[in-house]
Amino acid sequence: MHIPQYWAQARLRHATGQRHGATVQRWGWSDHSQQEAETHARQRAQQALDALLAAPKTRNPDASFERMEWRGEYGLDGATPIREEVLERRGNTVLTRNSYGAHCLNTEQVAIADMDYPVPARPASLPWLSSLLLLAALAVTATQPAAWDARMLIGVVAAAALGLFCLRRWQSWARDRSAGAKALPPRQTALEHIRNLSQQHPDWGLRVYETPKGLRVIVTHALLHAQAPEVKTLFEGLRVDPLYAMLCERQQCFRARVSAKPWRMKMSGLSTMERGWPLEAQRLPARQQWVSDYEQAAARFAACRFVMRLGNPESCAEASEFVAWHDAACRAQSSLPLA
Known part of the structure; x- marks a missing residue:
């Protein structure tokens, strides 16, 4: 998992005429300074331009080559890390603001499984x-x-x-x-999946939380990487959404939303002009105003609610620290409405 503190963008153009040329754009990043991020961006842009110019005369490189590196916000292609605003760091855990404005905890070794309630099959209608x-x-x-x-x-x-x-x-x-x-209600069905998994692996420690549309499970007995066999067993046993499993594997981390979704509080998310990160200076005031309104509204909601603990009561130190931060950020011990 890599979530840099500083980001920069560089664009280079090799002109072959007044209206013709080759242009590339690349991101650069750094954990130390903005200047280092800008240097990195120029280096990556130069490498991309050199690769483009080294292609055949048609300047048509292979299909994987991207002239303008607009994508990659979530680091799914492996070319760039997760590109989100960093709000706080504690050890190996990073709190970020995601693309629609909510807070997310990112951790490399504390396994998290988010599962939606199963959708009941539509019964046959009377003929x-x-x-x-x-x-x-x-x-x-x-x-x-x-x-x-x-x-x-x-x-x-x-x-x-x-x-x-x-x-x-x-x-x-x-x-x-x-x-x-x-048939059991969807919530009870999801809880049964968790209990069955706990019975099959009694040495595992599991904390269970209720989210607005499902359940969240945090593994506490040991640290696990996203590609660990135990994580695959966890995801399959809980029937986790394949998209969530793919994100964990590609990003090499686990993510948990710890503040309300804006639309569940009758707010719009960040606009398309202010949601990207980093942001141009002239757009920062609008983003900051939205953030101020969002934080005031989110204080009246919880992102999830603690339900129960199963299995091994012993927690490793890093998992305990993560859980403490997670529960406080989510307001998981409160009676506030979920959003």
């Missing part, structure tokens, strides 16, 4: 229309003369097919109704 059509077909067939002709044969076959279709629909409806009566 009212097909049943009415079947009755109509039977009525028409019954009122026809007894003599068998082509129309009578077609009617009987159609009524039989429609009857079979209706029977299957009624069976599906009855089965779904029975299953729905026995």
Whole structure:
């Protein structure tokens, strides 16, 4: 995990005529100074321009080459680290503001699994229309003369097919109704997944939190890297969203949102002009005003709520420090509404 403190952008152009040339743009970063970030940006831009000019005369390098490095905010392509505003650092944990303005804790070794409540399958509906059509077909067939002709044969076959279709629909409806009566609520189902995982790995320590639309699990008994086999077991056992699992693997860290989402507080997120980081000086006042309004509103909400602890009660020191920061930032022990 790498989340630099300083960022800069450099753009270089090699002109071959008044209206023709080659332009590249690259990010640079540093943990030490803005000047070092600017130097790094120029170095990366020069390397990109040299690579572009070294391509064939058409200056058409391979498909992976990116002239203008606009993407990479979340470091998914491996070319740049996570590019977010750093709010605070404590040891190996970094608090950042994400693209829509909320606070996120980033940690390299404290495993976090966010899971959404399972979406219940849509039950089969009653086949009212097909049943009415079947009755109509039977009525028409019954009122026809007894003599068998082509129309009578077609009617009987159609009524039989429609009857079979209706029977299957009624069976599906009855089965779904029975299953729905026995099914656990989504929250209880998600908690059962966690309890089952804890029973399979009794030496693991798990802290469980409720989020607005799911549950969060923090592993406390040991430090784990994103590519550790235990993390794969954790994610599969809890049926974690594949996108979240992919982000953890690509970014080589775990992220937890610890303040409210703006739209859940009836606020808009950061505008497209102020959400990117770093930001031009002339746009900073607008961003700062939004941040001020957001922080006041977010103080009235919790990002998650502590539910229970399972398994091994012993926590490693770094996990304990992370949990303390996480719970305070989320207001996890409060009764505030979740957002």
